[in-house]
Amino acid sequence: MGDYGIKVMLPGKDITSSEPRDHVLSSKFSAVKIVNETLGTVVISSGGTAYGTVNHNLGFVPLTLLYTETTPNSWEMGFPFPSPAGIYPNSNPNFTNIGTAKSIVAFVNNALTTGTARYKIYTMGDSG
C-alpha cells in the first residue's frame, strides 16, 4: 500500500493480495456502515394501511436494508410476494420510500381483522 492505512486479511490469505474477497477489512475499501437500526411494529386495521418511519436526518438518501415480518417469527428481506388475504409491505414508491430525512415503509392489510407487522430498517452511512 502506498498510503498509510489498515488492512486485515482472512486466514491463509496473502497480505499483499489485492482481491477484495481476501480482506476482512481495509481502509482502501469503504465499509458499509450501519448508522441506525430501527425495529418497529405497526398495527393495521382490516383493509387499511399503516406506516413505519425512521427519521434518519442524514441529509442524503442512504443505502437502506428493509426486513419485514408479516408471519410471526418469519422474516423476509425487502418486499415478499403480496399476500392477497393477509398483510404485506407495499412496494409502491408513493407509500414506501427513502428520503433525505426519513425512510417510510407501508403495510397493507387485506385480512378481515386487524393485524400487526414488524419491520427492521438498517440505515447505512452511505448514499443509496
Added chain:
Amino acid sequence: MSNIGIKVVNAGTSIQSNDPRDIILSSKYSMFKYHYDGTISLTVNPGDTDVYGTVAHNLGYIPASMSYVSYPDTNLQTFVPEIPYGVDLQRYSSAKMGTSNLVVGFHLAEPYNQFTYDINDYWSTRRGANYFDVGKYSDGNTMNGATRFTNINLNKNESYISANLDVLVGSKGTASTDTKFNFYGIDEDNTSSFGDPMGRDRTTSTQSKSQSLPPINNYFGIDVHNEVNEIISRAGWSNGNAIGFLFFNNNSDTGAYFGDALVLPASKLTITKSGSMTITFKVIIFKDRII
C-alpha cells in the same frame, strides 16, 4: 471523538468530519459481519409448484441476511424475494429467516412442465355440438360423446410422464349404479372441429370403464397415456395438432349418465412432461440480529 476507537476517513476529508459518507470505517458505526456465505441449489421436478431448501445458521436469533437467485434460462442474479413481473405470477423466489434456519423457496403458479388444456370441442349424440353426454338417459336412450383439445405441445413420439383426462361431471342421472362406457382416442393426425365425430377412426388402445360418478361439478380422471401415445406416433402428427377422445355407452343402467356443456370450467387434458430444472441461490447470513 471523545472515546477511544478507530476512525479512517477518505483521502482529502477531515478526520473531524461527521458526515458518514466521508468515513471509510469507524468504531462508532457497526458493520455487518459475515456468518455464512454459500450457495444452495433446488431441483424443480415435473409437477412441482413449491420447492424449498434450508440453510442452517443455528444462531438462536433471527439474523440479517441477503439472498440472490439465478435461473437456468438467464445468466443474471436477482434479489430475493422477487415479485414476478406484472399482475399474473409465473414464478418467484422467497427467502424466509427464522431463529435456526433460512428457508429459500421457488414458487410456480402452474406445476412445472405440466400443461393443461381446456376443452375445445364437445359432442353429444343426444344434444349435438357444445354438449357432452355419456350413458343411458332417463328415457332409456343411449348417449355417446366426444371431447377435443387443440394445440397439444407434444412432438412426434415424444416421451413424457403422464397424460390425464379430467372429465367434469356438469350433470348426471339419478341412478345409483356406475356409468359404463368404452373409451378411445380419435386415431387421426389432427382431428378437426366437431360435427358428429363418433364415426372417426379409433385408436387400438381402448378402455372399458365402470365409473362411479362424483358430485356434480367435480371431476373423475382417465389415464389416457396409451391413447395419446398412439396418436402422437402417427406419421402425420406434429406439435400443435389436436387430439380427441370418444366415449361409447356400454350397457349403463337407465339414469346412469354424466354430461357437461362447453362452458368453462369444463373437462381438461393435463400432460406432464419430463425434465427438471435447477435453481441456485446465493445466501449470505450476517451475525447481526434483526431481533
